[in-house]
Amino acid sequence: MNLTELGIKDLRELLNNKEVSATELTNAFIRNIEESSKLNAFIEKTFDKALMQAAEADRIIGTESQRSLCGIPLGIKDLFCCKDVKTQAASAILENFIPPYESTVTQKIWNEQAIMLGKLNMDEFAMGSSNETSTYGSAINPWRSSASDDFLTPGGSSGGSSAAVAANLCAGATGTDTGGSIRQPASFTGTVGLKPTYGRCSRWGIIAFASSFDQAGPITKNVTDNAILLKAMSGFDPLDSTSAKIEVPDYEKELGKNIKGLRVGLAKEYSLQKGDSEAKKKLEQIISLLETMGAEIFEVSLPHTEFALPTYYVLAPAEASSNLARYDGVRYGHRANLDKNDTIKDLYEKTRSEGFGTEVKRRILIGTYVLSSGYYDAYYKRAQKVRNLIKNDFDKVFKKVDLILTPTTPTSAFPLGSKGTQDPVEMYMNDIFTVPANLAGLPALSLPVGLDELGLPLGVQLIGNNWQEPLILNTAFNLEDALGFGSSPKNWWA
Numbered sequence: 173m174n175l176t177e178l179g180i181k182d183l184r185e186l187l188n189n190k191e192v193s194a195t196e197l198t199n200a201f202i203r204n205i206e207e208s209s210k211l212n213a214f215i216e217k218t219f220d221k222a223l224m225q226a227a228e229a230d231r232i233i234g235t236e237s238q239r240s241l242c243g244i245p246l247g248i249k250d251l252f253c254c255k256d257v258k259t260q261a262a263s264a265i266l267e268n269f270i271p272p273y274e275s276t277v278t279q280k281i282w283n284e285q286a287i288m289l290g291k292l293n294m295d296e297f298a299m300g301s302s303n304e305t306s307t308y309g310s311a312i313n314p315w316r317s318s319a320s321d322d323f324l325t326p327g328g329s330s331g332g333s334s335a336a337v338a339a340n341l342c343a344g345a346t347g348t349d350t351g352g353s354i355r356q357p358a359s360f361t362g363t364v365g366l367k368p369t370y371g372r373c374s375r376w377g378i379i380a381f382a383s384s385f386d387q388a389g390p391i392t393k394n395v396t397d398n399a400i401l402l403k404a405m406s407g408f409d410p411l412d413s414t415s416a417k418i419e420v421p422d423y424e425k426e427l428g429k430n431i432k433g434l435r436v437g438l439a440k441e442y443s444l445q446k447g448d449s450e451a452k453k454k455l456e457q458i459i460s461l462l463e464t465m466g467a468e469i470f471e472v473s474l475p476h477t478e479f480a481l482p483t484y485y486v487l488a489p490a491e492a493s494s495n496l497a498r499y500d501g502v503r504y505g506h507r508a509n510l511d512k513n514d515t516i517k518d519l520y521e522k523t524r525s526e527g528f529g530t531e532v533k534r535r536i537l538i539g540t541y542v543l544s545s546g547y548y549d550a551y552y553k554r555a556q557k558v559r560n561l562i563k564n565d566f567d568k569v570f571k572k573v574d575l576i577l578t579p580t581t582p583t584s585a586f587p588l589g590s591k592g593t594q595d596p597v598e599m600y601m602n603d604i605f606t607v608p609a610n611l612a613g614l615p616a617l618s619l620p621v622g623l624d625e626l627g628l629p630l631g632v633q634l635i636g637n638n639w640q641e642p643l644i645l646n647t648a649f650n651l652e653d654a655l656g657f658g659s660s661p662k663n664w665w666a
Contacts, residue, residue, distance in 0.1 A: 175200045176340040177660070180244050180397040181424075183343055187233055187243045194229035194243030198222050198287055201245045205289065205341050210665040213326075213336040215250060215308045216258050216291035225287040232285060241286035241404055247342035249333050250291045251298055252278050252388075253377040257288075261379040262306035263296045265527025266505040275377025276409045277346065277388045284404045289342050293332030296529045297496065298350055298381040301602040303331025303357075304588060305531045313361060313585050314339040314661040318627040322587035327357030333391045334361040338661060344392040344401050348378060350385045351484055352606025355618035358391055359580035359631030362620040362659060364398045364648070365391045369638050370613030371416035374409030382491035383414075385484075385610045395619070395649040399423035402641065418639060426642040427649040432466030434647065437573035441477035442605055444579055450624035451579055458577065458621055458632050461654050470573055474565040479558050480608040485600060486542050486555040487611075492532075493539030499527065534596065563612040566637075575647060576635040578605050580618040584628035605633060615641045619648045620657050629659070 175183070175197055186192045202219050222245060229243035253259050253271035260266040274282070282288070293311040295303055302325040303311040311331040313324035315338070326335035330347030334357030337345050347354040349367035358365025366389045373388040380386060390401035403423050409415040438459070444452045459469055501507040501523030508522035528536070542551035569576065581602060591599045609616040615638070618631040636644045 179393040180343050180400050194226040198226040198245050207666040211312045213311050213332045214290045215293045218288050218290045222287050222289050239284040241284035244343050245287040245289050247292045247336045247345040249346050250294050251379050261297050262294045264307045265499045269505050276374035277405050295329035298329040299531050300328040303328045311335045324585040327360040329353040330357045337363045347391045348388050350381050351610050352603040354389045355606050358618040360585035362629030366617040369615045373405050374412040374415045376411040380495040382488040395652050399645050421642050426646050429646050434467040435573040436467050437470050437472035437576045439474045442578040454621045454630050472569045476561045483555045483558045484607045486551050489535040489539035490543050493536045559611050566612045570637040578633045580631035580633040584624045609635050617644050
């Protein structure tokens, strides 16, 4: 039995039954990570820390002190500050930054006695859809196309997280989702990724991209594991003013319930371009499955969806330009070398020019422009109004249906370097189905549903109303059980 192929729930049972020790399990994942350098998923390894945590877990297992994730090895996206562990948000401007504090989400996970294997690759400051903007270089999707040996994107910005879970380098991983950065990578790698309701998970200690969009969530091998990890990550935090004071359900206990009578909406605006595409066939298969289970299918309309992408790419860069103003070379991170007569302004300019990558600079410039005098009303203020219209569309639809079913992405994973080199909008189009849920602050999950004609994973997205994670997870669980998607990438990288 290959321990690393198992998910959180199965590993938890083995640990509880003393069929394997946390130390054995951790060493198995460490071996996988050491043999997978080609994937470039882990960018900071914390093996000494992991083995210390594993030894402590072995001491605790079977006692009254044992918690829900005791002995489970996880990977952490490089956006989460971890005390005394290098955290760079995959950016040169945070070179060698070692936080003196722990993010709330990761602290909750450690409180549940999980094991930290290391930090995972990502797009710089979470800005990207392919993991190509990282200062550490691209993470590589463990899946390969049957038509080519090209390296494929694992998605972004949580590309390292999705690649690591798909390649059995950790039992689960944290991600963050600003415009689809958990769901799109999950779709590209055949994993399960959930963006919770805005406010469900604390943002404290997570390096900010766009504060009114960012939300932490889990990427796992299956729906049950997602429910387990989400519970550990969730909860009110007085350190985060946007954190919701709402009780956290036991998501795992919600799984397996009958979905007869569930009302599922198909939004006509979320249509795939190619009428005979494999993605469309998979979506039709899911619709048929839901009807077999007793769900009712309704066509619904979200008329302002066509404005979601331009609205996002006005508002998110505006917030990013404000959040990233703090990186000035004075307090922490990279500091440029100055000439004799350079001023403080020169320090700022040189540091930011050297430290930020091309995509981050592009978004800072866009954000500064739309917030500037004379353009604020024309762009930023108008985009805020459209955001409200998009939210209102969802509010109306959720009076008629319980969930909305859409594709997660327009296509399966694409080759690295194939999009966005000349036209960044081509890359932004990958977020077309995921961005609306972020604009409205709604929970949404990507579930793997099969392979396309190239042998690559495809996902569907379930969007729910605020705080409806239990309903989303239960529906996904029922679909997962019926589909039996058990495909995994071939181990070509070891």
